[in-house]
Amino acid sequence: MVELRPRSVRRLLEQLERLPGIGPRTARVLVEHLLTVDAGEVGELAEALAGLRREVRLCEQCFLLTDDERCSVCRDPSRDRSTILVVEEPTTAWAVEATREYRGLYHALLGHLSPLHGVGPEDLTIDRLEERCRGGEVRELILATNPTVEGETTALYIVRRLQPLSLTVSRPASGVPVGGDLSAVDQLTLAQALQLRRKL
């Protein structure tokens, strides 16, 4: 067998196969598609990729991803400035915003505490969060870090650190996903869902 595929094809296949959710078959379908469509379309995709990390920056107030100095939430005068919802990653805020349930501000920690990986409070944006909370306007904090060991640890650390400010602090409820099947839920989640059961 001769290696028939040109170098640039093999290089792109390798790059694509590194991406999450893209296996060898999908990569092949993508490359064959990109070889047959208009070259301009491929150029646009390449340019969109190159632009992603060049143009995106972090909001100087809340560390969400933005095109400008401040993100669109921080700039929106109609948002409730007394509440901050804290997420680990900026992209998590997109999911929260899509629920149309939240009207306050955000704060991205840019990670979670992880002593094993050498990530301490000074590596996250916790100092900036404290500063914002000390500003006087903030009264409520929703700690939407992930329901993982690291996420819980990070939430607990923030609770302790901001205790002197006596804010209302909460965490999103854990439980059975809406539309989910009780028997398919893992034990820890089911235990939480039972402990937090609501009276009808």
Next chain:
Amino acid sequence: MVELRPRSVRRLLEQLERLPGIGPRTARVLVEHLLTVDAGEVGELAEALAGLRREVRLCEQCFLLTDDERCSVCRDPSRDRSTILVVEEPTTAWAVEATREYRGLYHALLGHLSPLHGVGPEDLTIDRLEERCRGGEVRELILATNPTVEGETTALYIVRRLQPLSLTVSRPASGVPVGGDLSAVDQLTLAQALQLRRKL
């Protein structure tokens, strides 16, 4: 709800969702991944994409995709030059090569006849194929155009056109896929498989 996602993120999402097999969810996972990995990795992917159409060209003899003037099959002195396997698209040859069953040369037509879409013999590489067959070295032609109406029509046209050269001409067998389920196969394929049944 405020539009939280930066422009470059939305642009990339749009571009990704146009690709085959990539829906909104996969596109989101990809973008979130690309936002968190090393920026250099994203640059490499962008560069691999940009390079794809810039560096790949068609073999001047057989029209497979290649980095050089001639593809690696045409350059390989150990290939059997008396047989040409004809495909519609250059990428189909990669699949044939992967079977390790074929030792001859290739010829990509760069499409199929389609009077409805105004694609006639002069729009394909049939003239070049005839030229190659008239060279004297070629004795066998395997017409591996797709088992579709257009593919069959194209194969039939080539058979008629090259009849004076009295080559051995064949087409790959149609039938039930190996490892497939007879009841899941479409009627036309099953009919073919029965007509072409082999004595045991």
